[in-house]
Amino acid sequence: MNAETPRSAALRNRDNVQVDRPEWAAADTPPHRRPLPLVTREAVARPQARATNDRLIDTNHRRNDDKWPPHMAALRERASVIRRETLRDLDGYLGQLTRSVEAAGGHVHRAATPEDARRVIGEVAAAHDVGLVVKSKSMVTEEIALTPYLEERGVEVVETDLGEYIVQLADERPGHIIGPAIHKSREDVHKMFNELAGEELPGRPEELTAFARGRLREDFHRADMGISGVNFACADTGTLTLVTNEGNGRMVTSQPRVHVAVMTVEKVVPRLADLGVLVPLLSHAATGQKVSGYQSMVTGPRRPGEPDGPDELHLVILDNGRTDIVGTRYEEALACIRCGACQIACPVFRTLGGGHGYDSVYGGPIGAVLTPLIGDRSEGADLPFLSSLCGACADVCPVQIPLPDMLVDLRADYEAGGGRAPRVAWSLWSRFWAWPAAYRISVRGARVAARVPGLVRALAGRSALGRGWARGRALPPLRRAGDARRWFARRSGDAGGRTEGGRGER
Amino acid sequence: MPDEQPARAPRNVAVFASCIADLAAPGPVRATVRVLEAMGLDVALPAGQTCCGQPALNSGFPGPARRLMRHWIEVFEPYDAVVSPSGSCTATVFHQYPRVLGGTWAARAREVAARTYELSQFVAAYGADLPMRLDATVTYHDSCHMLRSLGERSAPRTVLGRVDGLRLVEMAEHETCCGFGGTFAAKFPEVSVGLADQKIAAATDSGAGLLVSADPGCLTHLTARVVDTRGAVRTRHIAELIADAVEGAQE
Amino acid sequence: MSAEHDDLAERFAAALKLVGGVTVRAVSHEAALEEARRVCGDRPVVVDDDPVLSGAADGLRTVDDPWTAEVGVSTARAAVAETGSLAVTSDAAHPRSTSLVPPVHVAVVPEDRLVNAYPDAINVLAALNPTPSGMSMITGTSSTGDIEMILVRGVHGPQEVHVILYPAG
Numbered sequence: 001m002n003a004e005t006p007r008s009a010a011l012r013n014r015d016n017v018q019v020d021r022p023e024w025a026a027a028d029t030p031p032h033r034r035p036l037p038l039v040t041r042e043a044v045a046r047p048q049a050r051a052t053n054d055r056l057i058d059t060n061h062r063r064n065d066d067k068w069p070p071h072m073a074a075l076r077e078r079a080s081v082i083r084r085e086t087l088r089d090l091d092g093y094l095g096q097l098t099r100s101v102e103a104a105g106g107h108v109h110r111a112a113t114p115e116d117a118r119r120v121i122g123e124v125a126a127a128h129d130v131g132l133v134v135k136s137k138s139m140v141t142e143e144i145a146l147t148p149y150l151e152e153r154g155v156e157v158v159e160t161d162l163g164e165y166i167v168q169l170a171d172e173r174p175g176h177i178i179g180p181a182i183h184k185s186r187e188d189v190h191k192m193f194n195e196l197a198g199e200e201l202p203g204r205p206e207e208l209t210a211f212a213r214g215r216l217r218e219d220f221h222r223a224d225m226g227i228s229g230v231n232f233a234c235a236d237t238g239t240l241t242l243v244t245n246e247g248n249g250r251m252v253t254s255q256p257r258v259h260v261a262v263m264t265v266e267k268v269v270p271r272l273a274d275l276g277v278l279v280p281l282l283s284h285a286a287t288g289q290k291v292s293g294y295q296s297m298v299t300g301p302r303r304p305g306e307p308d309g310p311d312e313l314h315l316v317i318l319d320n321g322r323t324d325i326v327g328t329r330y331e332e333a334l335a336c337i338r339c340g341a342c343q344i345a346c347p348v349f350r351t352l353g354g355g356h357g358y359d360s361v362y363g364g365p366i367g368a369v370l371t372p373l374i375g376d377r378s379e380g381a382d383l384p385f386l387s388s389l390c391g392a393c394a395d396v397c398p399v400q401i402p403l404p405d406m407l408v409d410l411r412a413d414y415e416a417g418g419g420r421a422p423r424v425a426w427s428l429w430s431r432f433w434a435w436p437a438a439y440r441i442s443v444r445g446a447r448v449a450a451r452v453p454g455l456v457r458a459l460a461g462r463s464a465l466g467r468g469w470a471r472g473r474a475l476p477p478l479r480r481a482g483d484a485r486r487w488f489a490r491r492s493g494d495a496g497g498r499t500e501g502g503r504g505e506r
Numbered sequence: 507m508p509d510e511q512p513a514r515a516p517r518n519v520a521v522f523a524s525c526i527a528d529l530a531a532p533g534p535v536r537a538t539v540r541v542l543e544a545m546g547l548d549v550a551l552p553a554g555q556t557c558c559g560q561p562a563l564n565s566g567f568p569g570p571a572r573r574l575m576r577h578w579i580e581v582f583e584p585y586d587a588v589v590s591p592s593g594s595c596t597a598t599v600f601h602q603y604p605r606v607l608g609g610t611w612a613a614r615a616r617e618v619a620a621r622t623y624e625l626s627q628f629v630a631a632y633g634a635d636l637p638m639r640l641d642a643t644v645t646y647h648d649s650c651h652m653l654r655s656l657g658e659r660s661a662p663r664t665v666l667g668r669v670d671g672l673r674l675v676e677m678a679e680h681e682t683c684c685g686f687g688g689t690f691a692a693k694f695p696e697v698s699v700g701l702a703d704q705k706i707a708a709a710t711d712s713g714a715g716l717l718v719s720a721d722p723g724c725l726t727h728l729t730a731r732v733v734d735t736r737g738a739v740r741t742r743h744i745a746e747l748i749a750d751a752v753e754g755a756q757e
Numbered sequence: 758m759s760a761e762h763d764d765l766a767e768r769f770a771a772a773l774k775l776v777g778g779v780t781v782r783a784v785s786h787e788a789a790l791e792e793a794r795r796v797c798g799d800r801p802v803v804v805d806d807d808p809v810l811s812g813a814a815d816g817l818r819t820v821d822d823p824w825t826a827e828v829g830v831s832t833a834r835a836a837v838a839e840t841g842s843l844a845v846t847s848d849a850a851h852p853r854s855t856s857l858v859p860p861v862h863v864a865v866v867p868e869d870r871l872v873n874a875y876p877d878a879i880n881v882l883a884a885l886n887p888t889p890s891g892m893s894m895i896t897g898t899s900s901t902g903d904i905e906m907i908l909v910r911g912v913h914g915p916q917e918v919h920v921i922l923y924p925a926g
Contacts, residue, residue, distance in 0.1 A: 037694055044696040053704075057679065059906050104890070162912060163903035179903065186905050205904040206911075213912055220913065221824055237888040247857065247899040247914020254853040254891060272883040276876025279894070287902065291840045291875055293776070294914060295894040297882070303890050305849035308823075347683045351700045386694060388687025388701070389564060391654035405605065411566030426562050430570030433525075434577040439556040443528050468692030472699040474733035476530040476726050483532035484523060488539060488551045 006132045008158045009218040010165065017195045019171045022046070025356040027171050028148045036382055039359045040352060049353030052183045056350040063288045064345050064396045072284055079281045080400045082274050083335035086266075090326055090334075093235040093268045094317065100238025104300025106313040114144035114375075117318045121146060121227070121260055124314050125155050128258050130224040134216075136244065136252040137161035138229025139177055139338060140262050140318055142361045143374075146227070157227075158219050160248040162212050169196065173361065175354035177340035178286050183354035216248070226252035226310065230263035231282065231337070233315075234272040238299055240315065241275060243282055245293040253298050259310035261298070264318050266334035272297075278337065285339035285398035321374045330406055333369050335399040342366050342393035342403060348386060358383060365393035365403045372410055381417075384410035443482040450478035515632035516586030516621065520550045522578075524592035524722060525557035531722040534591035537749035538625050542589060544752045545633050554581045558595040560602070564688045568606055575603055579614050588622040591745040593652025593720040596624040601655040624652055624720055625745050630661035638751035639670040644742070645677040645714035647705060647728075649721035653681060662720055662744055669751045677712035679704065684719075686727040702731040709739050720744045765838040765871035766922050773841030776897025777910045778918035780841075786867070789923035793830055793863050796919050800827040802859075806850040807832050809865055823854035828861040829915075833895075834885075835878040836866050836920065840896055843920065844878045847891035856895060862915040869925035 024039045043049060068076060086093055098108045111117035125133070133150060135141065135157055147157045147168075159168040163180035167173065169192050174180030181189070190203040193211050201211055228249060232241040240261050242249035253259050269278060275295070283292040302309030325331055343349045343364030355363025360371045360380045368387055371380035384407045393403045415422060432438045449455045456475055460466025469475075519542055523535040535551070542549045559574035578599070582588045590596050599622050603615035629636065646666065652658050666674045685691065685701025692698075705728060709717040717739050719725050729741045770780035783789035790813045803823045804814040809832040820826050831851065833843040843864055847853045856862045872878050875894075882892050899914030910916065 040694050041696045044700050055905060057682075104888070160913065161903070162901045166903065179906065181903050182906070184904070186907075189904055205907045206909050208904055209901055209909045209912060216913065237883070239888060239892070245900045245902075246912035248912070250853070250857050250893060251913055254857065272888070273876075273880060276879035279879075280875050289896075290772075291842055291894070291896050293896050293898075293900055297892040297894075298890070299888045299892070300890050303848070306847065306890065307849070307852045308854050309847065309891055347685075347701055347704075348694075348697055351685075351697055351704070385566075385690065386697075388650070388683045388685060388690045388698070390650035390683035390687070392650075392681075392683070395654060408564060408566075408602075411564070412568050413566075415566035423567070426565065426567040426570040430559075430562055430567075430573040433556045434573045436554040436556060439525075440553075446529050465689060465692040468695045469730075471695035472734055473691075473695075473702075473727070473730035476730060478530055480532050481529045484527065484535035484539075485551065485553070487532070487536055489553075 006222040008132055008156045010158050010215040011156065013196055013198060014169060016198065017169050017192050021170060021172050024359050025172045027168070027173055028145060034359070036359060036386060040357050040386065043352045043357030046353055048183060048185070049351070051185055052353040053350045056182070056344060060344050060350070064341065067396050072281070075277055075281045076398055076400065078277050079398060080335070082269065082277060083337070083399050084332070086269055087326060087331055087334055090265060090268070090323065093270060094265060096235040097233050097238060097268050100235060101300065101315050104238045105303070106238065106300045106315055109314060109316045111316055111318045112320070114318070114320060117144045117262065117316050118146055118149045120316055121262070122149060122153055124258065124260055125150060125153070125225060128224060128312070130155055130258065132219065132223045133157045133225045133227055134160050134219050134223040134252050134256060135227040136229065136242065136249040137164045137174070137180060138227070138262055139174070139362065140229055140264050141227065142174060143320065144262075144318065146262070158216070158223070160216050160220070160252060161244070162209060162246060165212055165216065166192065173356065175356055176343055177338050177362070179340065183356065220251040220255050223256045225258040225260060226256040227260045227262065228252050230261050230267050232269045232275060232278055233263055233267050234274070235268055235270050237272045239272050240298045242296045243279060243292045243294070244296070245287070247294055250294055250296045253296050254309055257310055258312045258314070259298070259301070260314045260316065262316045262318065264320070265322050266336070281398050282337050282339055285337070285341045285396070321377065325373050329409060330369070330373055332401050333366070333373060333406060335401055336366055336370070337399060339398055341396040341398065345392040345396045347390060347392065348388060358386060365407070366401070369403055369406045369410065372414070381414050384414065440482070440485070446478045447481040450481065515545060515547060517548050518550070518586040519547045520552050520582055520585040520588050522555055522582060522588050522590040522592075522595065523551065524590060524595045525561070526726060527591060527722045530726050531743065534722055534743035534745040537743065537745035538589060538591045540749045541625065541629065541745065541752055545629075545636055550585065552581050558598045560595060560598040561688055563598070563602060563606060572607060575607055575615070576611055579603070579611065579618055582622070583614065583618055586621065587628070588618065589625055589628045590622070591625050591720070591743060592722055593624040593649045593656060593658065594723055596622055597651035597655035624656065624658065624661070625748070626662040626665045626720055627658055629748060630664040633665070634668075636668075636752060637755035638668055638748065639754040640747065640751035641671040642716055642747070643673045643675060643714045644716040644718045644747065645675050645709050645712040646680060647684060647709070647717060647719040647724060648681045649719055649724045650683050652720055665744075665748060670755070672751065675712045675714045677708040677714070679708050684724045684728055686723050688723070691727055698727070699731060702728055706732060706737055706739055710737070715740060717741045718744050718747055762868040762871060762924070765873065766868055768838040769836055769841055769871060769920070769922070772839060773897060773918070773920060776841055777900070778841060778897045778920060780920045780922060783921055783923040786923050789865050789921045792921050793865050796861070796863050797828045797830065802826050802828040802830060803852075803855050804830040805832065805852070805855050809867065813865065823852065823858040826859040828863060829855040829857070829859040830863045830865065831855045833864050833866045833870065835881040836871050836922070837873075837875050837878045838871055839874045842875060842878060842894050842896040844882055845893045845895060846882070846885065846889040848889055853891045856893065857914055860915055861917040861919070862895075863919045863921065865921045865923070867925040868922050871922075
């Protein structure tokens, strides 16, 4: 790197910003260093959680009430078909995409692991003597922890999406797939921008946005390299499509001399024409817009005679275990178009005050499904339990992923690979309860136990589930266990209903 | 099949209590029997019934769950209709049984599921003539599985709407989860209780004195939270409310 | 002026208004260019080299570097009545920066390029051979909702979008 390498204007005096966040919300915290129940307990208890919840409830109504009027429902059906059609021949479409991008003059790198992806991008940066990178928001770059990797190599990386810029200054991970700073209040942002500016700024959202715009504009102009994600990669033309509202995606893909686009394998779509379905659907699902502000469609680097655009285009396609999901019962999880609607719709996500409480890169329902399936399948295996299985996510999903069913099935996978003791316990339980006499004995047992003062409380205290229930809740009224059966049997002697065993009685 | 002749109720009706009601909520089971009898039906409470298997399934143990599912099918197959005070268990039969069971069991599950009802569904379909009267202002919590797996939004409101003297006020977030979620309630208690508090606050703010739902699971959880916090809202299962209203019309 | 174009143009104007843009319907090509010049005033501008814009720059303060321009003047391949979107493509005569870097974007578009719905514009782009290296769909002014999900217009892309429609032919 040479001495004239530009330094970021947007991040100037970044160290003056006071970082105030729990460890599990940090930008580069490896997932699951602490037990998930502890993280969720702390997340709910944070003072910001309630305000975030209130805002998200409001957003949920605006975006998700009456989500599928007939014309959008039709689009949803078409998109569901397109996405599943793609997954059926994922390898074929990725091959076609690779040929198309290369034919347009781009370089394509297939990365099996996050390490591979980071290394390729690091090499491109080094080869071009890159000192300053402007980046548009991309979840896959979070998945591969790209920014810390480049920073260690002396490359400055600036997040240019306003929400991403805010969480970068706060040294946090994005709190939502498309709304990274969803958990920040305007006061939080105002305070950080004041510290950055070293002066008291006006604090309305318009004014805060203008401040960030001014700071980032210089970086767009001077950066050596742009890094972007990809919303849809069209196999037929090799066109990489970014969907944004702020215009930073267009800046990042057109102004610096090198453009690196990073995507995961499932972002491929068969045809450019599919954007006519997918872009309006994504816009509707994500933000309730008819269509998002900008779709930047990049087909190769600049061509001879063109006055602007990058000299080089690199496409990094990350797998990280995804192709192993194809053909399994979880294949449809790859149909996701990353709209974030399931997160907004999820009452658990909202009550946690955003995605940090999931302690993983991808939070919310899609995160709880995807995280255990990708990588080496060691991270976030217990995330599927962090759901009440209410099903609100499936209602809003634009590509109809059966998220609640997947959460149930992933729980079974988790337990199948887990300890023997719970398996034996549930097996015994089911044998016992499939036997009516034994079931009735256990009901009677609960009734008797409840009549011994303190016994139920003592028993509850001996099991993790009992202790969990007792946190903030009275014990259920087991004293009357079996009352209905006794009542029914008693009165059926005199009149009215029948008592009978049915065929299940053994 | 009930679908073909919606006006005439099946005669031979079995009540499925659910394990949570057997253990902690006998009232809704008694009320379900009373209401069905008031409709002039021949009501059974099969002694061989146990649990639908949902606790095991949602805890990650589909094998043990299947054992209980098969038992459930055997117990309830002989009846013209199955009626339950638990929307969640009804939804499990309807949605999970065919999905989780294989082969002929799945087919049998579909057949029984087609004539299995949550109580308010049954009353909405066959109880149009049932006189009901109750002076009360209530708010209704849509339990998630009944709302989304069973797709039932209107039946409880239809039935409540038929009760003379009853006023239904919709609370904010009536379609939002109360935080029960089976073992979720115990694994992530702070999140679960946080959701319960929002539900209880919404019910309180609605001005209704009574928080009504069609799920003993939700109500056990919500009541336990109300008791722990000495809250003012009272909870009531919809079966008990309907039974009260049937009795109220007889007075 | 055909009735069909008239209807599309009115719908386009209504849709663009909802997303922060302004539509002017000029009576002729010359009037459209005059309107473009009026919006530019004496501010520094970049103007694309395009038959639709031929003569547009006359009398304007044109600059070479889009980063020093306050207005960028382009045309569009298609304009979408339902959404107020513009389909813009880049090549040697049409830099990516014109519709992006200056804070004000002016697009001069003949009405026969109006299409009904968003997929129609995508189909116009998909039919181009070879596929241009840079294509953009632009719908209104740049915006963000990243602070408390409150809509703010004017972020990195243009803060003003003016679309000037004129009867084709």
